Amino acid sequence: MSATTSTPDLDTRPAAAAERPVPGGPVSGQPVPGRPVLEVEGLRVTVGRGRTEAVREVSFTVRAGEAVGLVGESGSGKTLTCRAVLGLPAAGVSATADTLDLGGTDLLGLDGPGWQRLRGSRLGAVFQDPGSYLNPSLTVGRQLAEPLRAHGGLNRTEARRRAVELFDSVGLRDPEAVYDRYPHELSGGMLQRVLIAIAVGGDPDLLVADEATTALDTVVQAEVLDLLARLRTERGLGLLLVSHDLAVVAEVTDRLLVFYAGEVVEDGPTAEVVASPAHPYTEALLAVAGLGDHRRGPLPVIPGHPPAPGEAPTGCRFAPRCEYAAEACTGAPVALLPRGEGRAVRCRRADELTLGPERPATT
Numbered sequence: 001m002s003a004t005t006s007t008p009d010l011d012t013r014p015a016a017a018a019e020r021p022v023p024g025g026p027v028s029g030q031p032v033p034g035r036p037v038l039e040v041e042g043l044r045v046t047v048g049r050g051r052t053e054a055v056r057e058v059s060f061t062v063r064a065g066e067a068v069g070l071v072g073e074s075g076s077g078k079t080l081t082c083r084a085v086l087g088l089p090a091a092g093v094s095a096t097a098d099t100l101d102l103g104g105t106d107l108l109g110l111d112g113p114g115w116q117r118l119r120g121s122r123l124g125a126v127f128q129d130p131g132s133y134l135n136p137s138l139t140v141g142r143q144l145a146e147p148l149r150a151h152g153g154l155n156r157t158e159a160r161r162r163a164v165e166l167f168d169s170v171g172l173r174d175p176e177a178v179y180d181r182y183p184h185e186l187s188g189g190m191l192q193r194v195l196i197a198i199a200v201g202g203d204p205d206l207l208v209a210d211e212a213t214t215a216l217d218t219v220v221q222a223e224v225l226d227l228l229a230r231l232r233t234e235r236g237l238g239l240l241l242v243s244h245d246l247a248v249v250a251e252v253t254d255r256l257l258v259f260y261a262g263e264v265v266e267d268g269p270t271a272e273v274v275a276s277p278a279h280p281y282t283e284a285l286l287a288v289a290g291l292g293d294h295r296r297g298p299l300p301v302i303p304g305h306p307p308a309p310g311e312a313p314t315g316c317r318f319a320p321r322c323e324y325a326a327e328a329c330t331g332a333p334v335a336l337l338p339r340g341e342g343r344a345v346r347c348r349r350a351d352e353l354t355l356g357p358e359r360p361a362t363t
C-alpha cells in the first residue's frame with residue numbers, strides 16, 4: 001500500500017480563557033461502540049522518499065460510535081498517521097501497513113479514484129484551517145450541495161434543502177442565509193462547521209478531525225468539540241480525533257493513543273489513561289495539559305525536545321527526557337506490551353513505576 005501525506009500548519013495556541021467541561025472519558029449516555037469501522041495494523045510511514053522512517057508499528061481500531069484520540073507533541077507522527085488513513089498524497093511520503101481496513105473495505109492498494117470515492121462518502125475529514133479547504137469563489141452552500149448531487153443523486157432543489165438541513169444540524173444559525181455566503185463572509189468557527197457539514201454530508205463511517213479546533217478561540221473550540229461528540233452519538237460514526245493538546249482529546253474520546261517520536265507509547269481507555277498513566281511521557285503530557293482547568297491559557301511545554309525522524313536513540317525514544325530513565329531503557333528498542341485489560345505501554349520500567357495522581361511524593 002502506498003499513501004502520501006502533507007505537513008499540517010503549525011500549531012497556534014488559543015490565548016482566550018473560557019469555561020470548558022471537566023474531562024475524563026466518554027460522555028454518559030453515549031452508545032456502546034459497535035463494529036470496527038477502521039482497523040490499522042503495523043502502519044509505517046516514511047518521509048524523504050523512503051529514506052527516513054517517521055511512524056512505525058502503529059496499530060489501532062476505531063469502532064462505530066467510538067471516538068479515538070491521537071495525542072502527542074508536534075512532530076510525533078499523528079498527522080502522518082491520519083493522512084495515511086485518508087490516503088492523502090504529498091510528495092516523498094509513503095505508507096505501508098499489514099492491515100488498513102475501512103469497515104470491510106481493504107484500503108491497501110486502493111488507487112487514486114478509489115480513495116477519492118471513499119473520501120466523498122464513507123471517509124470524512126476536517127482539518128485545522130477550514131478556509132484553505134473551501135473554494136473562495138463559490139458559496140459554501142454550493143460547495144456542500146454539489147457533492148450531494150454528484151454522490152447522493154439529488155436534484156438541485158433536493159440538494160439545496162438537504163444542505164440547509166445539514167447546516168442546521170451542525171449548529172449554523174440561519175442556515176438558509178449561510179447557504180448563500182462566501183467563505184470570506186464567515187468566521188473560523190462557522191467555516192469549521194461548514195467543513196464538518198460537508199464531511200458528514202456523505203454519511204461517513206469514519207470522521208478524521210486533525211487539529212480541527214486548534215485555530216479556534218476556546219469558546220468556539222468547546223462548541224465544535226461538543227458538535228463532534230453529538231454527531232458521533234447521533235450518527236454512530238467513528239471519530240479519529242488528532243490533537244497535540246491532551247485536554248482537548250480527553251474531553252471527547254473513549255480511547256487514547258499517545259504518540260512520541262513516531263511510535264505509540266501508550267494505548268488505553270481515556271478515563272483510565274488520564275487517571276493512571278502507565279508511560280512517563282503520558283504523565284508529563286498530563287502534567288502540562290491543565291485538565292479541568294477552566295481558565296486555560298497557552299499550553300506549557302515539556303522540557304527538552306523530541307528527536308527528529310531518523311535521529312531517535314536505539315532504546316526508549318523518550319529516555320533522554322525521562323526523569324525515570326535507567327540503564328535498562330537504552331540500547332535495545334522497547335516493545336509496546338499489553339498492560340491489563342485493553343491497555344498497552346512501551347516502557348521498560350512500567351511495572352515498577354506508579355505515575356500520575358497516585359505517584360508517591362518521593363518517587
Ligand SMILES: Nc1ncnc2c1ncn2[C@@H]1O[C@H](COP(=O)(O)OP(=O)(O)OP(=O)(O)O)[C@@H](O)[C@H]1O
Pocket residue numbers: 005006007008009010011047048054072073074075076077078079080081090091092093243244308309
Ligand atoms: N512531507 C514531509 N516531508 C518530510 N518530513 C515530514 C513530512 N511530513 C511530516 N514530516 C515529518 O514527520 C514527523 C511527523 O510529522 P507529523 O506531521 O505527523 O507530526 P504531528 O504529530 O502531526 O505534528 P503536529 O502536531 O505539528 O501536526 C515530523 O518530524 C515532520 O517534520
